[in-house]
Amino acid sequence: CAPWGALNYISFHIDTKTFIGERMTDEEHATVVKMISMYNTKYPGSVLFAISESGLYATDRNIEKARELNELAEPELNKLPVLKWVMCYKRGVFYWTDCDWFDAGVAFEESMNIYIEAKRRSMVPFMAAYSFLSFLEAMKSQPEHADAAKEKCKALVRIANSYSSMHKKDWGRQDIFGFKIFNRYSEKISSIDSEVSFSQRKSTRLPGTSLLKLGRGKKAKGGTGANTPWVLLHLLECMVLQVRCTWFMTPVALEALRKKVLDEMQERQQQGMLTKGDSLRAEMCFVEMYTQMDKVSDALATANKALQMESDLTNTEKSFGAIPMILYYIAKIQQERGNLVEAKETLKKLKKYGTKYELADLIYLKLIVLSQQIGFDFERDYEHINVAAGYKKVVIIAVEKGSNTEDDTGTETTESSADVGDDNEKGNSPAVIEWAWFVEKHTVGFRAEFHPSDTSKSTVIIQTTSKAETEGKFHIGEFRPEAETRGKIHLVWDNTFSRLRSKDIQYRVSPAHLKTEVLT
Numbered sequence: 001c002a003p004w005g006a007l008n009y010i011s012f013h014i015d016t017k018t019f020i021g022e023r024m025t026d027e028e029h030a031t032v033v034k035m036i037s038m039y040n041t042k043y044p045g046s047v048l049f050a051i052s053e054s055g056l057y058a059t060d061r062n063i064e065k066a067r068e069l070n071e072l073a074e075p076e077l078n079k080l081p082v083l084k085w086v087m088c089y090k091r092g093v094f095y096w097t098d099c100d101w102f103d104a105g106v107a108f109e110e111s112m113n114i115y116i117e118a119k120r121r122s123m124v125p126f127m128a129a130y131s132f133l134s135f136l137e138a139m140k141s142q143p144e145h146a147d148a149a150k151e152k153c154k155a156l157v158r159i160a161n162s163y164s165s166m167h168k169k170d171w172g173r174q175d176i177f178g179f180k181i182f183n184r185y186s187e188k189i190s191s192i193d194s195e196v197s198f199s200q201r202k203s204t205r206l207p208g209t210s211l212l213k214l215g216r217g218k219k220a221k222g223g224t225g226a227n228t229p230w231v232l233l234h235l236l237e238c239m240v241l242q243v244r245c246t247w248f249m250t251p252v253a254l255e256a257l258r259k260k261v262l263d264e265m266q267e268r269q270q271q272g273m274l275t276k277g278d279s280l281r282a283e284m285c286f287v288e289m290y291t292q293m294d295k296v297s298d299a300l301a302t303a304n305k306a307l308q309m310e311s312d313l314t315n316t317e318k319s320f321g322a323i324p325m326i327l328y329y330i331a332k333i334q335q336e337r338g339n340l341v342e343a344k345e346t347l348k349k350l351k352k353y354g355t356k357y358e359l360a361d362l363i364y365l366k367l368i369v370l371s372q373q374i375g376f377d378f379e380r381d382y383e384h385i386n387v388a389a390g391y392k393k394v395v396i397i398a399v400e401k402g403s404n405t406e407d408d409t410g411t412e413t414t415e416s417s418a419d420v421g422d423d424n425e426k427g428n429s430p431a432v433i434e435w436a437w438f439v440e441k442h443t444v445g446f447r448a449e450f451h452p453s454d455t456s457k458s459t460v461i462i463q464t465t466s467k468a469e470t471e472g473k474f475h476i477g478e479f480r481p482e483a484e485t486r487g488k489i490h491l492v493w494d495n496t497f498s499r500l501r502s503k504d505i506q507y508r509v510s511p512a513h514l515k516t517e518v519l520t
Contacts, residue, residue, distance in 0.1 A: 125178030277317030321357030
């Protein structure tokens with residue numbers, strides 16, 4: 001097969017299958033090994049196949065060999081900054097796998113500097129946050145590096161501050177995550193050096209897109225230290241949920257990391273610093289780690305214990321989405337055991353949580369794959385449209401008039417979807433109109449607009465998404481019409497930039513009773 005075809009095949013089986021929680025079969029593994037061997041012979045010194053081979057060793061849980069290949073390829077990358085960034089990033093991930101926090105911080109710092117040297121703003125706050133978390137943990141866990149890690153943290157805060165003050169409105173969700181990390185640890189930063197602080201961007205709040213719930217929010221339940229951030233937990237969530245490098249760890253290493261987290265949980269509980277939300281998030285990570293250790297019974301027992309904690313959570317803690325993620329893990333285990341009826345019922349429970357939680361983006365695509373595997377028609381609630389190359393397609397939603405109400409305190413409230421029937425009988429639109437969509441392959445531009453019936457009023461741009469942000473992601477949006485508001489919402493998918501590829505869109509508008517029309 002052609003080299004690019006081979007690289008796509010290898011990438012799918014090394015990266016994508018890990019994301020959806022599946023290991024390669026023996027036959028797939030043999031095919032990947034054969035392809036890498038063949039193209040290493042045909043193209044000796046190929047950096048792309050070196051990256052692929054290091055990833056293969058990582059999935060085989062041979063991190064030492066993965067790092068060795070990573071470092072051997074580095075001298076060839078000085079003229080290829082993009083690939084050098086990939087190698088530095090992967091090196092940081094491999095060091096995380098070994099719980100070598102200081103060296104991980106150095107590797108992520110190197111990847112950050114590549115973007116800085118290229119005078120790019122994107123990805124710098126994100127890589128700075130990964131590096132910052134790594135150095136914070138090194139200060140505690142690796143005393144031989146404590147002083148150096150402290151100085152690194154100071155420098156990273158200054159960089160984050162510099163980028164926070166830049167005039168850029170379209171920061172990606174990874175960079176928004178990075179800014180939130182520095183804001184969440186602002187008190188810790190002050191304790192490191194009273195002359196160093198982080199000034200949060202006012203524009204970094206982007207509901208529903210941050211990777212972790214790290215904003216200050218309401219005061220957590222617990223002792224006086226309950227709002228103290230937990231570095232190791234945030235690192236573990238990054239490892240389990242984002243980069244998924246716990247898949248590269250041996251069962252012994254996984255158990256050692258789990259034990260370290262448990263020890264810190266006990267310490268924080270004794271010090272009045274452990275919240276119910278933090279406990280639940282740790283248990284969520286343990287469920288996945290047990291699965292990766294092939295301890296399925298322990299994974300299910302931990303998951304079922306964790307589900308019992310839901311009633312004790314604050315609304316802010318619930319909004320993170322640990323419970324839906326745990327339900328996904330349970331359904332996946334049930335599917336792998338052949339208990340398809342149970343898996344379907346678990347997915348129904350999961351679906352009731354909707355998409356208004358922080359981990360929705362990380363769960364959704366996994367959920368589609370799992371639903372297809374068990375024959376559950378998850379997409380039955382979604383409509384399909386095809387946007388031809390060079391064209392746009394518009395879905396129009398009629399807004400009769402808003403039905404927002406106020407309670408006795410003057411606070412605006414919204415009606416649940418269960419009350420939609422009453423609005424419909426009155427000719428009202430619901431208090432909140434929501435849409436969700438994803439593009440099956442490639443990218444597409446998107447914007448949501450409100451066109452008032454009163455032509456004297458201007459069109460309102462509700463939401464825009466650039467084509468670079470759409471591939472492989474689930475998107476949600478909402479509109480809250482004011483009282484007496486009438487008009488139409490236009491959901492516009494823009495494929496005019498493409499000359500060859502049409503795009504398949506799955507979308508849903510809720511409440512389902514709303515009148516919609518598709519225009520080309």
